[in-house]
Amino acid sequence: MHQAHIQDLNLSQIAASGQCFRWKALEEMTYEIIAFGKRLVVNQKEDLFTFSCDEKEFYSIWYAYFDLDTDYKKIKESIDPKDRYLSAAISYGGGIRILKQDLWEVIISFLISQNNNIPRIKGCIERLCDHFGEKWMKDCEVSERRKFPTPDVLSCAEQSELKELGLGYRDRAIYLMAQKLKQDKKYLSRLKAMDYQEAHKALLKEYGIGKKVADCICLYGLYKIEAFPIDTHMKKIIEAYYPNGFPLERYQGYAGILQQYLFYYHLTKTEAFSSKNK
DNA sequence: AGCCAGGAAGTCC
């Protein structure tokens, strides 16, 4: 167990922010996180966080995962105070950070995300893990849920096997990506060595990856925080509040973090609206 | 029944 006081971090906001799909709420402000072949349980009480791992694992894995070297307070203070929508988004979801997730998991997750909704994306990914993911050793801390499947395991999957998981037409993109990694074992490490422009361009060559998914992979899988994914929510935000486009120039180098505040704000507001109207 | 969901590929021009 390890405890730490951490600022600018809110677990429930991140869990609902659409950047990760496998966080599971065990109880109020307690989440199970499965990543990098590990399982972590985190509890939050205001700014006090209790992690199920020991201190050594916390600093070797999770410190980077939660992006704790980045000063989010400074980022939030840098925004244009006249930008009312962005200000509101930040005061609403200021506990969001960009997680430094596993690249392979991000690639597969956002291949599944296209023209899909978040609850169903989560279901698709969970079925993928149930079917292909590794179980936990019997004597360690147990979860019913499995690890995210490795490239090796997925590259052995038949197309018909993927079809059964109900991923829709996206199973073809997953199959081809797994096959690519079988042919090109260094692909992921090459991507990690690229800058944003190079990585984005390289990702666009792959089947099922367009501009938006490439940006999500850059932002969440490669921590290119200048990437600014524009999905259906961001389009609506820009239409409604940024008639001249979002001022990317003002926030050069980290606009992706602001995108996350905006996305989460719009997402939860539209969710609240649709549930109120039923 | 039709529209939407963290879109992209294919097919026109």
Place this chain on the structure above:
DNA sequence: GGACTTCATGGC
């Protein structure tokens, strides 16, 4: 380069 269509699947 755009615009338009099609692509599975499920919730509302």
